[in-house]
């Protein structure tokens with residue numbers, strides 16, 4: 001197996017890794033970077049009218065033959081770990097015939113963003129294949145097994161990737177944590193991890209950051225409950241990413257405990273609406289009360 005890390009070392013944005021074995025080539029994530037490979041700042045809104053060939057010249061896209069629109073497709077698939085733009089933000093340039101392997105929840109969140117953003121920032125996935133926790137599938141000479149992980153990006157996956165001819169195994173963590181409401185996914189994984197890994201590619205976004213104000217989502221919940229208890233006002237404003245389902249659950253729980261009414265904006269309401277078929281993955285919400 002040949003591993004080419006196009007971007008993702010020494011930076012936390014714009015992850016892109018290519019794997020090759022025999023004739024099979026796959027890509028792990030293709031995120032929007034803050035800066036091009038030559039260090040120039042990347043302005044997302046200025047990219048939209050450009051061709052892949054132009055952006056390769058400007059070092060925003062990598063010269064990966066057979067990946068882009070306008071080229072003869074030679075890449076067998078791209079795996080998207082989750083719905084944060086630093087992991088999928090350059091998919092618009094992909095050749096539309098190349099399959100994109102992504103979880104159902106992540107695909108829905110990628111699409112729902114298009115409803116609320118300007119056309120210039122829309123990202124559409126033409127040829128999606130839905131992946132599920134521990135349901136293995138083959139892409140040419142690779143066998144891929146997704147593992148659901150705890151992350152602020154809903155329905156995020158790690159990938160175990162095996163080179164079929166030799167049995168060599170690579171594990172790609174994607175973004176993960178052990179502090180959300182789905183921490184049990186991390187604990188279960190650690191108790192019984194896949195065996196015989198030859199190469200581990202692990203995200204380390206927080207490795208150099210010292211602890212934040214709250215250790216985990218339970219601590220955030222206590223903090224929000226305290227704020228609700230202490231306030232003398234009738235309205236308390238809360239802010240979070242509309243796709244951060246765990247944080248919305250936290251606000252929901254705090255409001256319930258305080259017997260307060262939680263009002264959400266139309267964007268969060270739409271996010272919850274599109275995820276209603278995934279409700280088994282968000283057990284903390286009483287969906288009938290929403």
Ligand SMILES: [Zn+2]
Pocket residue numbers: 082084151153175
């Ligand atoms: Zn992420």
